Amino acid sequence: MRPQHKGVSYKLIETGHAVPIDDDKWKKMREDLGLPPLPPTVHSYPKAVKEVQHIIKKTGFDKLVNYKEGKEDGKT
Amino acid sequence: MVKHRYSFFLGCVIPNRLPQIEAATRLVVPKLDIELVEMKGASCCPAPGVIKSFDIDTWLALTARNIALSEENGLDILVLCNGCYGTLIAGVAGLKDPDTRKRVNKILKGTGHQVKGTITAKHLVEVLYMDVGKEAIEETVVNPIDARFAIHVGCHLLKPADIRPWGFVEDFMLVDELVELVGGTTVDYKLKDMCCGAGGGLRSAELEVSNDMVREKIEAMQRAKVDALVNVCNFCHLQFDVGQMQLNNQYGTDYQVPVLYYTQLLGLAQGFTPKQMGLDKHYISTKPFLEKIGMSV
Numbered sequence: 001m002r003p004q005h006k007g008v009s010y011k012l013i014e015t016g017h018a019v020p021i022d023d024d025k026w027k028k029m030r031e032d033l034g035l036p037p038l039p040p041t042v043h044s045y046p047k048a049v050k051e052v053q054h055i056i057k058k059t060g061f062d063k064l065v066n067y068k069e070g071k072e073d074g075k076t
Numbered sequence: 077m078v079k080h081r082y083s084f085f086l087g088c089v090i091p092n093r094l095p096q097i098e099a100a101t102r103l104v105v106p107k108l109d110i111e112l113v114e115m116k117g118a119s120c121c122p123a124p125g126v127i128k129s130f131d132i133d134t135w136l137a138l139t140a141r142n143i144a145l146s147e148e149n150g151l152d153i154l155v156l157c158n159g160c161y162g163t164l165i166a167g168v169a170g171l172k173d174p175d176t177r178k179r180v181n182k183i184l185k186g187t188g189h190q191v192k193g194t195i196t197a198k199h200l201v202e203v204l205y206m207d208v209g210k211e212a213i214e215e216t217v218v219n220p221i222d223a224r225f226a227i228h229v230g231c232h233l234l235k236p237a238d239i240r241p242w243g244f245v246e247d248f249m250l251v252d253e254l255v256e257l258v259g260g261t262t263v264d265y266k267l268k269d270m271c272c273g274a275g276g277g278l279r280s281a282e283l284e285v286s287n288d289m290v291r292e293k294i295e296a297m298q299r300a301k302v303d304a305l306v307n308v309c310n311f312c313h314l315q316f317d318v319g320q321m322q323l324n325n326q327y328g329t330d331y332q333v334p335v336l337y338y339t340q341l342l343g344l345a346q347g348f349t350p351k352q353m354g355l356d357k358h359y360i361s362t363k364p365f366l367e368k369i370g371m372s373v
Contacts, residue, residue: 001130002277002280002281004277004280004281005126005130005277005280005281007280008123008126008277008280009126009127009130012119012120012122012123012127016119016120017088017092017119017120018088018120018122018123018126018127019088019089019092019093019120020088020092021091021092026092026093026095029095029357030091030095032357033095033096033098033099033354033357034099035095035098035099035102039086039091039092039095039098040086040114040115040116040117040118041086041091041115041117041118041119042117042118042119043091043092044116044117045116045117047117048116048117048118048119049119051117051141051187051188051189052119052138052141054186054187055134055137055138055141055183055184055187056134056138058137058183058186059131059133059134059137059183061127061130061131061134064130064131064134065130
């Protein structure tokens with residue numbers, strides 16, 4: 001597994017999105033377009049992120065990609 | 077009463093990188109008698125190229141959770157991204173098998189969701205072409221767009237064909253027809269059916285190879301003298317828009333083919349302004365195209 005693909009997996013584990021809002025400029029862009037700063041996805045529902053993490057722990061995907069909470073371990 | 081109702085699956089790239097496509101779609105579809113119902117707390121589809129390639133159960137359980145959210149809405153899903161569509165429709169097909177559903181529901185236990193296999197996922201093209209219909213779309217056009225367009229359909233919209241609604245994959249002209257409905261001329265070009273180069277984890281891991289595919293397709297479009305490219309997948313959209321900019325920065329080229337998602341084009345034809353369609357948010361300027369059709373951002 002490439003480090004870049006591990007990196008995408010870590011974003012999914014941490015936020016529920018493989019491509020999350022990770023900079024305020026994206027919130028600003030949404031607001032410029034008349035949208036709420038955060039979409040009605042996992043980004044607006046912390047409980048939903050927990051559900052995603054629950055699934056990932058159950059399947060062992062976190063171990064498969066060598067994810068360690070709080071550590072950026074994509075650089076093998 | 078609204079004629080068509082769907083759960084609106086946003087995915088990742090649209091809300092978090094290309095919200096102009098979300099904004100345009102939310103403005104355009106009510107004119108087609110479509111109501112979009114939110115899928116509160118939906119996650120990544122998850123991405124077929126990266127997640128499915130590494131672990132089928134994780135991929136299937138996460139997509140099952142998204143499908144369950146739409147089942148809780150009691151609605152089929154409308155999806156704008158080819159990759160998300162590929163994941164969701166494969167999930168729908170796989171979860172028809174009772175043993176698979178039982179296995180996945182064991183994984184979902186503790187999330188508060190269970191999947192039943194009662195709904196399906198439809199790509200925007202299917203909703204427009206098969207549910208809404210060409211006549212109803214044409215009726216909303218107040219400002220025909222007279223320009224030459226290259227159509228890029230994308231891979232996951234068509235294949236695997238056995239779990240797609242089209243019945244064919246060669247010479248797929250439905251998107252061309254949708255563009256012609258708003259007054260556009262679609263132009264044949266070499267490599268029209270070739271992948272954009274974004275999916276399958278290619279863009280994230282092999283950017284140079286990925287952007288070389290953009291170069292090949294964009295040069296073919298330029299030779300065909302198109303005014304803009306129209307796509308029906310946000311990841312293809314990002315690939316062409318950002319890819320041209322990256323190529324120009326890296327190699328000093330001057331690729332300038334404006335990139336529009338179909339709902340942005342339809343919105344212009346329905347009388348919305350370029351700004352409402354987010355055409356000022358693109359990496360490759362849409363100005364030359366807008367000038368050609370007598371508009372400005």
